[in-house]
Amino acid sequence: MDVRLTLSKIVGADNFIDDPEMLRDYESDLSHDPAGAAMCAVRPESSEEVSAVVTFCNKNLIPLVPTSSKVHFYGAAIPGEGGVVMDMTRMNRILDVDTENRRVRFEAGVNWEQLNNALKERGYRVIMPLTPPAGRSVLTDFLEREEPVNQVYDYGEPLEAMEVVWPTGEIFRLGSASVEGYPDSPSKGGNPSGPGLDFYRFFQCAQGTMGVVTWTNLKMESIPRMDKILFAPAEDLQYLNEFLHRIMPRRIGQEVLILNSVNLAALLSENGYADFEKLSTSLPPWTLILVISGLLRRPEEKIAYEEHFLAEVIKNEFSGIRLVEGLPGLPGSGRRVLDLLRNPWPSDRPYWRLQVKGAFKSLFFHCRPADAKPMVEMVREKALLKGITAGNLGIYIQPIEHNRACRPEITFFYDPKDDEEKERVNVLYRQSAVELLKMGAVFTRPYGDLAAIVYEKAASYAGQLKRIKKLFDPNNIMNPSKLCF
Missing domain, CATH: 3.40.462.10 (FAD-linked oxidases, C-terminal domain)
Structure with missing residues (x-):
């Protein structure tokens, strides 16, 4: 078995990496997890190349670790048992922007900066988590169920039909992407659950242990025509939660989140630790951030309705809530925060959590x-x-x-x-x-040493996961040592 020769033939000599210096990029990340040394890395460009690499590794019992991001915080892509790292960053094509069905199809290597810019040109956006790094994979974030800051309607479940490569090498399409004639079929891959058995949840929060996702369909939304950002400073977290429990079932607000003074200061700091230290002592203990928006149809009326509802609830039930359009001592803070919520964190600045x-x-x-x-x-x-x-x-x-x-x-x-x-x-x-x-x-997403703590408390669940893993990955090649595997 000549690993170098075989894998070089599959992905091309330029996309096979076994130089120790270059492999260091894959040994560790920004987590506390111990480093791991890979035998080599490959950079496939197509589903067929992914399938060929997976088939080879499965046949020869070689561990395989898929990765598609340039930024990692949790240790999920560290090769804990060596083997081959599959770097998906060359698979970075946006395959289809379907405005009629508000759906975008793209490959695993597409990052937040790339997708955000491409959709913005057409007046659309993807509902995103809180400030994802620009170089992080969009597909990975949603597979790992990073929570979007906008929880209105069905935005919390944006993944639709996708294509995967099972650990034995078969290319398989999930949901309505599996129907004859796709992508020209009537559903356009918009249904993640049918026809047939529903496998797509096997890949969510799986940290690459169940196979490789090559592309997916994702819901997208129109960029609002009008926005109004409101802040509610508070001393008591429970009071804010009670207020949200009153307004959110009425579908008030788009982006809604609560930050303490430390996180809000870190987000708003533009000049490093000096800014952070000053802001963290001047901001209120808790701040509710609430964005009300008008989309394509009658935006003024929608915002007026939400403002009226909020005013009535505060007047009659929550007199301790004070909604303001800016943070004290921070002119323009509303627009700054809205930009942060609607865009990935810039690649030319240290990530906000690292600035502290x-x-x-x-x-x-x-x-x-x-x-x-x-x-x-x-x-x-x-x-x-x-x-x-x-x-x-x-x-x-x-x-x-x-x-x-x-x-x-x-x-x-x-x-x-x-x-x-x-x-x-x-x-x-x-x-x-x-x-x-x-x-x-x-x-729901136990990384590193947290996995052992969580699965010890859920022994029967862990046992079922291992049975499913054995069915789809009989040789346990996919990212071994992660989760309970």
Whole structure:
């Protein structure tokens, strides 16, 4: 078996990498996970090349780690058991923009900057998570179920029909992309669930362990004709959640999220730590960000209706809420925040979470909105016991499904050069996760050492996952050592 010769024939000699210096790009990322050394890396350009590489690795029992982003925070693409890294960044074509069905089809290597710019030219956008890095893969973010900041209607489930390569090498299309005549079929790949069995959820939050997704269809939306951004400063997180529980079921607002002063300061800082330190002490403890928008039809009336509804609710039920159009002492903050919510983080600036102290580790989970405050307070108390002050904890609360649930994300900022502080953050992360599980938190995306903690508490579920994994990946070649595999 000549790995170099075979893989070079498949992807071309220029797209086969075994130089140790070049392979270092794949050894580690911005997470705390230990580095891993790959045997080689390949950069396929088509589904057929992906299939040939997967077939070869499966036949020869070689671990295979797919990756499509240039920016990684969670260790999911580190080759824990060596093998071959499949770098999908050459598969970066936008295949179809279907304005009639508000659908865009693109390959795995398309990043946020590329897709955002292409759709903006045509008056459309993809509902995005909070400030994804410009170089990160759009497909990966939605496969990993990064929560969009806009939870209106069905925006929380934007993935549609896709093409995958199973771990045994077969090319397979999911949903209505599987019908005869696709992509010229009537449904245009807009249905992720049919006809036939529904496999697409196997790939969500799977961290590349169930196969390789080569392209997908994604919902897109018109860029609003009118926007009005509102801020609600508050001392009490619970009060904000109760307010959201009143307004979001009435479908008020587009982008809706809550940030503590630390995260909001980090987002708005333009001159590094000096800006951050000043802002974090002047901003309110919590800020609700609420964007009301008018789309293509009667935008003025829609905004007027939402403003009237908000005014009535505040007047009659939530007199403690004060909606303002700007942050105190920050002229133009409304427009700045709206730009941040509608665009990826610029590639020419350090990522906002890295601007605080140089490194971070995030703990995120799902819970009921009523449980968010006690869970956050528990982590804060544990942090203080570890000598980690509130100024080093960024908190982001994303309401989900009209505030039926929420996704808190707690970010621990630390100095990467301080080994003692880094270890304190690691210990706090693990201890907080254990306690959060006891309090009812749901971890749908356990990365790194969190996976062992979560799957230990869900032994029967982990057993079922292993049975499914064995069916589709009998030789366990796809990103082994991740999740419970």
